[in-house]
């Protein structure tokens with residue numbers, strides 16, 4: 582049964598389109614990362630990082646990444662990261678980890694992070710959590726996530742992650758494209774995901790909007806997030822947060838998160854982080870004024 586699920590990042594890579602473009606991107610990133618000045622990493626800031634998967638052939642890279650980051654950074658929980666950005670209490674370089682989509686191999690990430698004393702936030706879609714119907718899973722992966730077929734966490738896994746000290750967040754019931762869904766359905770869905778997380782996990786504090794670019798979100802979606810009781814809302818737009826000298830209202834904060842693939846060349850991941858630190862501005866806290 583299990584072999585119908587993708588178990589290795591190498592297998593994901595083989596299925597990727599545009600091998601030439603990917604190769605050129607790799608070469609360019611290698612050149613850029615060799616020039617990046619690591620001193621920027623010492624800047625006080627909160628850098629949120631998120632990943633989707635920790636396949637068997639990515640576990641070692643996660644360990645090495647954590648060993649590298651720990652040289653300049655303090656790892657804090659998602660809730661602490663949000664609080665520090667809201668209050669401007671950012672006195673040194675901080676890293677916050679989260680993960681999206683609720684793949685089953687998040688369990689391994691959870692264990693490795695725990696070994697380093699790190700609490701992460703796992704954003705799940707409660708509508709697919711615990712799903713065992715292979716055809717349904719295959720469709721969700723292909724049509725909604727544009728990803729090879731992988732197994733999802735079930736509720737026992739979710740509770741195991743909580744026991745390790747991790748937080749659980751919502752990413753809508755079934756990974757909805759909020760910008761393309763009528764407002765009433767968005768409201769009902771976000772409220773349902775909050776109720777379900779509260780019932781299953783005891784709390785529902787954090788929300789990340791699916792797909793994560795600004796054009797995937799809406800003003801009404803943002804309102805629904807806070808009306809449903811969530812205290813934070815995250816994008817997948819690159820950037821980090823620096824203190825601005827003023828306190829931010831929770832509804833005004835749009836958390837930036839950098840997407841990392843643990844199977845990537847670690848120098849490339851470090852390049853993105855260094856670049857964010859170098860370019861950080863207070864404007865990173867806000868939503869674009871053009872949000873529909």
Ligand SMILES: [Zn+2]
Pocket residue numbers: 681682752756791792
């Ligand atoms: Zn996602």
